[in-house]
Amino acid sequence: MKNEKFTPTVAYLGPEASFTHVAANHLFGGAGLMPYPTIPDCIEAVVAGHVAYAVVPLENALEGSVPMTIDYLFHGSELFINAEIATPIEQHLMVNEKQADFVDEIESVHSHPHALAQCHKYLQYRFRRVPLMQTTSTAAAAKYVSENPDEKIAAIGNKMAAVKYGLHLADENIHDFHFNHTRFVVLSLRKEKLVYKGHSASIKTTLMVKLPEDDRSGMLHQILSVFSWRRLNLSKIESRPLKTGLGNYFFIIDVLESEEHPMMKGAMEELAALNCTARSFGSYYTYEQQPLRHS
Numbered sequence: 001m002k003n004e005k006f007t008p009t010v011a012y013l014g015p016e017a018s019f020t021h022v023a024a025n026h027l028f029g030g031a032g033l034m035p036y037p038t039i040p041d042c043i044e045a046v047v048a049g050h051v052a053y054a055v056v057p058l059e060n061a062l063e064g065s066v067p068m069t070i071d072y073l074f075h076g077s078e079l080f081i082n083a084e085i086a087t088p089i090e091q092h093l094m095v096n097e098k099q100a101d102f103v104d105e106i107e108s109v110h111s112h113p114h115a116l117a118q119c120h121k122y123l124q125y126r127f128r129r130v131p132l133m134q135t136t137s138t139a140a141a142a143k144y145v146s147e148n149p150d151e152k153i154a155a156i157g158n159k160m161a162a163v164k165y166g167l168h169l170a171d172e173n174i175h176d177f178h179f180n181h182t183r184f185v186v187l188s189l190r191k192e193k194l195v196y197k198g199h200s201a202s203i204k205t206t207l208m209v210k211l212p213e214d215d216r217s218g219m220l221h222q223i224l225s226v227f228s229w230r231r232l233n234l235s236k237i238e239s240r241p242l243k244t245g246l247g248n249y250f251f252i253i254d255v256l257e258s259e260e261h262p263m264m265k266g267a268m269e270e271l272a273a274l275n276c277t278a279r280s281f282g283s284y285y286t287y288e289q290q291p292l293r294h295s
């Protein structure tokens, strides 16, 4: 982090000026950050020991979980969550300077699937039936538009990307709902709580819980009561496909407590006694980033 003596290398979903870059920069400062083209690339870089940490998007307030991160983190990775940052997301439509006078003639809009979805209503009314092209990140879309000045294309992304890739801002704040935030997580091979001084933070533990093979009625109720009678506050529960067959799920459960707390230890023991498989992805601090200010 910014105030540590050494500079860790940190993979983030790039290229430069992605929202993930903004989040990584906020936590670690600029030094040591390395862009990777995809979320799996970021995760694999940590697993292979090429970098100490990876910063990837986990969940968006409008669109829900980022499937790519969920898939690579929860299915077979040995990684832990070391910190979380919730970042405000403001989406803008940008075109190459050469196309600034021809915005009405745009033939395709490019961005990350989450960003396209966050602007669905805007796109529906402003660019009805214009093809939407998915890219690996919002910044990848902005870079593509900058590299193809003669194409009638637009990108959706943040203002930093417009500046970085020299694009013209055609329409600002085009996300459909005002409260647009994304949670980014810092991942590493170690259980560690990264402390970012000067910011208020709350503690959270992320668990992956699998039901016993012999699924019984009321099992989910029993799992929830493990937490409720201990007064452990859950901030999220999500079911995801186990990928072993239709109807087979696991649960991602976020608890607002540290796993070292005696109540959490008791909860893990009770889950085991219920024949559930519960894996902790670690306890970590969650931070909130204030909106970007542009001069």
Ligand SMILES: O=C(O)C(=O)C[C@]1(C(=O)O)C=C[C@@H](O)C=C1
Binding pocket: 013, 017, 018, 019, 020, 021, 057, 059, 060, 066, 089, 112, 114, 115, 136, 137, 138, 139, 181, 182
């Ligand atoms: O970091 C980026 O720029 C991304 O394109 C990723 C991502 C996401 O996966 O949710 C990050 C934040 C926004 O919600 C839109 C896209």
